Amino acid sequence: xxxxxxxxxxxxxxxxxxxxxxxxxxxxxxxxxxxxxxxxxxxxxxxxxxxxxxxxxxxxxxxxxxxxxxxxxxxxxxxxxxxxxxxxxxxxxxxxxxxxxxxxxxxxxxxxxxxxxxxxxxxxxxxxxxxxxxxxxxxxxxxxxxxxxxxxxxxxxxxxxxxxxxxxxxxxxxxxxxxxxxxxxxxxxxxxxxxxxxxxxxxxxxxxxxxxxxxxxxxxxxxxxxxxxxxxxxxxxxxxxxxxxxxxxxxxxxxxxxxxxxxxxxxxxxxxxxxxxxxxxxxxxxxxxxxxxxxxxxxxxxxxxxxxxxxxxxxxxxxxxxxxxxxxxxxxxxxxxxxxxxxxxxxxxxxxxxxxxxxxxxxxxxxx
Numbered sequence: 001x002x003x004x005x006x007x008x009x010x011x012x013x014x015x016x017x018x019x020x021x022x023x024x025x026x027x028x029x030x031x032x033x034x035x036x037x038x039x040x041x042x043x044x045x046x047x048x049x050x051x052x053x054x055x056x057x058x059x060x061x062x063x064x065x066x067x068x069x070x071x072x073x074x075x076x077x078x079x080x081x082x083x084x085x086x087x088x089x090x091x092x093x094x095x096x097x098x099x100x101x102x103x104x105x106x107x108x109x110x111x112x113x114x115x116x117x118x119x120x121x122x123x124x125x126x127x128x129x130x131x132x133x134x135x136x137x138x139x140x141x142x143x144x145x146x147x148x149x150x151x152x153x154x155x156x157x158x159x160x161x162x163x164x165x166x167x168x169x170x171x172x173x174x175x176x177x178x179x180x181x182x183x184x185x186x187x188x189x190x191x192x193x194x195x196x197x198x199x200x201x202x203x204x205x206x207x208x209x210x211x212x213x214x215x216x217x218x219x220x221x222x223x224x225x226x227x228x229x230x231x232x233x234x235x236x237x238x239x240x241x242x243x244x245x246x247x248x249x250x251x252x253x254x255x256x257x258x259x260x261x262x263x264x265x266x267x268x269x270x271x272x273x274x275x276x277x278x279x280x281x282x283x284x285x286x287x288x289x290x291x292x293x294x295x296x297x298x299x300x301x302x303x304x305x306x307x308x309x310x311x312x313x314x315x316x317x318x319x320x321x322x323x324x325x326x327x328x329x330x331x332x333x334x335x336x337x338x339x340x341x342x343x344x345x346x347x348x349x350x351x352x353x354x355x356x357x358x359x360x361x362x363x364x365x366x367x368x
Contacts, residue, residue, distance in 0.1 A: 015146065015147065015148040015215055015217065016147055016148050016151045016212070016215050016216055016217065017151075017216065017217060017218070017219060018216060018219045018221060018225075019155060020147075020148070020151025020152070020154065020155060020212075021151070021209055021212045021213065021216065021221075022225075022229060023151060023154035023155040023158045024150060024151055024154045024208075024212065024290055024294055025205070025206065025208055025209060025229065026154075026158060026229070026232065026233075027154045027157065027158060027161065027286060027287045027290040027291070028154075028205070028208070028287065028290045028291040028294055028295075029202065029203070029205040029206065029208070029233055029236075030161075030233070030236050030287055031110070031284070031287030031288060031290075031291050032106075032201075032202045032205055032291070033199075033202035033203060033233055033236045033237040034165075034236050034237070034239070034240050034260055034287075035113075035240075035258065035260050035261075035284065035287070036109065036110070036113060036202070036338075037198045037199070037201055037202045037237070037343060038240055038241065038244070038258075038259050038260055039254075039256065039257055039258070039259065039335055039338075039339075040198045040335070040338055040339040040343055041195050041198040041199060041237075041241065042241070042244065042245075042250070042253050042254050042259065043254055043339060044191070044194045044195045044197065044198055044339070045191050045192055045194060045195025045196075045198075046186075046187070046191045046195075046250055046254070047180075047181065047182075047183075047184065047186065047191075047245065047250045048184055048185060048186075048187075048189075048191045048192035048195065049191075049192075049195050049241045049245070050181060050238060050241045050242050050245065051184055051185075051192040051195075052191075052192045052193075052194075052195030052196045052198075052199050053195075053199050053234060053237050053238045053241060054238075055192055055193070055196055056196050056199040056200055056203060056234065057231075057234055059196075059200065060203055060204070060206075060230050060234060061227070061230070063204055063206070063207075063230075064206065064223070064226045064227055064230050065223075066354065066355075066358055067206065067207055067209070067210065067226065067354070068221075068223045068226055069358065069361075070210060070354070070357055070358050070361050071209075071210060071213065071221060073361040073362070073364075074210070074213075074361060076213050076214055076216055077214065078211075078214040078301075079095075079210055079211065079357055080092050080095060080096050080301075080302060081214075082360075082361065082364060083095055083357075083360055083364075085364075086360070086363075086364035087360065087363075087364070091360075095353065095356070095357070096302040096303060097302075097303070098349065098352075098353055099211075099298075099302050099353055100299045100302045100303050101349065102346060102349050102350055102353070103295040103296070103298050103299045103302070104295070104296070104299050104317070104320070104321070105342060105346055106291065106295045106346070107291070107292045107295035107296050107299070107321055108321050108324050108325065109338065109342060110288055110291045110292050110295070111132070111135060111136070111139075111288075111292055111321055111322075111325050112324075112325045112329070112334065113334075114135060114284065114285070114288040115128065115131050115132045115135055115325060116128075116331070116334070117258060117261070117284065118131050118135075119131055121261065121277075122278070122281065129326065132322060132325055132326065133322075135288070135292075136318055136321065136322050138289060139288075139289055139292040139293045139296070139318075140296075140314060140315070140318045142289060142290075142292075142293035142297075143292075143293045143294075143296045143297045143300070143314050143318075144310070144311055144314055146297070147212065147215050147294070147297060148215075150290060150293045150294050150297065153286075153289065153290065154286075154290045157282075157286040157290075160282065160286075161282070161283050161286050161287070164279055164280070164282065164283050165239075165283070167279075168263060168264055168267055168276075168279075168280075169239060169243065171267045171268075171269070171276075172243065172247060172263055172266055172267055175247050175266055176243065176246040176247055177246055177247075178242070178246050180245050180246050180249050180250070181242060181245055181246060197343070197344050197347060198343050198344075199234075199237055200347050201343040201344070201346055201347040202233065202237055203230065203233045203234055203237060204347060204350055204351065205233075205350075206226065206229060206230055206233065207350060207354050208294075208298070209221065209226075210354075210357075211298050211301075211302075212294075212298075240259060240260045240263065243259075243260075243263050244256070244259035244260070244262070244263065247263060247266060248262065257331060257335060260280075261277065261280055261284075264276060264277035264279065264280040265277045292321075296314065296317050296318065296321070299317060300313055300314055300317060
């Protein structure tokens with residue numbers, strides 16, 4: 001057992017490559033921008049939601065430049081270890097707890113959202129706790145096996161998920177009326193500016209790569225790769241937004257809790273092949289597995305500096321997620337929580353943490 005634990009530990013140190021990181025971010029943040037933020041974005045930006053995405057691109061470039069600056073200063077160092085080395089234990093603990101709150105919040109929302117979506121759409125005769133347990137156990141296993149396993153699963157699933165995305169987008173072209181995207185700025189620019197908050201909550205997750213590069217065996221991330229990845233996340237946001245409005249109209253889209261899934265339900269092949277929405281299960285669960293697993297994995301690394309009793313620590317984190325997801329919450333209350341609290345405040349927390357990290361690496365560089 002001890003030898004096996006040593007193997008698991010070694011798998012978590014310098015065990016992935018850059019393509020693992022990109023696969024993880026595309027699947028994890030892809031679920032966020034493609035699914036989780038969509039109802040809130042449509043409610044905030046209304047018909048101008050797609051304008052919100054376009055307006056978010058310049059701030060995204062500034063964000064990428066900040067992230068790349070931090071990355072170049074840190075190299076492949078762990079951000080928490082850097083703070084501990086240059087500024088002491090207490091600042092590193094505070095920073096670690098704040099980031100842990102962000103990642104655990106992401107894991108909780110994804111777990112709750114996925115379990116309720118599964119119950120509503122294809123497992124409505126299965127008790128909720130059974131669905132929740134199956135998702136929790138599966139993602140717990142991924143977290144325990146380590147970042148390499150999560151990265152490999154993401155890399156394997158990514159081509160299939162991408163192919164299904166192109167399939168539903170092209171298959172629904174006959175149902176799209178892009179005139180529904182206009183007129184714009186009916187209420188001035190306020191809607192589009194408000195919607196930028198929710199776009200930012202999704203695309204700014206690109207910062208996650210800073211917490212994955214310490215596990216990279218070799219290779220250096222180039223700025224143009226980050227720019228390309230950021231633009232990809234923006235397109236992954238723009239696609240379902242324009243798709244929902246052009247297919248259903250803005251009034252109906254706002255009423256929907258899962259507009260991206262409803263686009264799958266609209267898809268048919270000819271007159272006789274329908275209910276292709278079953279294919280969306282693979283898309284959603286792939287993203288949810290990677291997102292929850294990697295969020296808890298990063299949280300574990302942020303909170304605990306040793307590998308002792310690692311499984312117990314992970315079990316406690318998942319126990320908190322499981323108990324939180326069991327709290328009875330009706331659909332309207334949950335989406336109001338996302339819209340009013342989680343998405344705006346998670347964006348503020350992320351920007352605050354990364355901004356402070358940028359200042360600290362500049363100060364730390366001068367000290368060294």
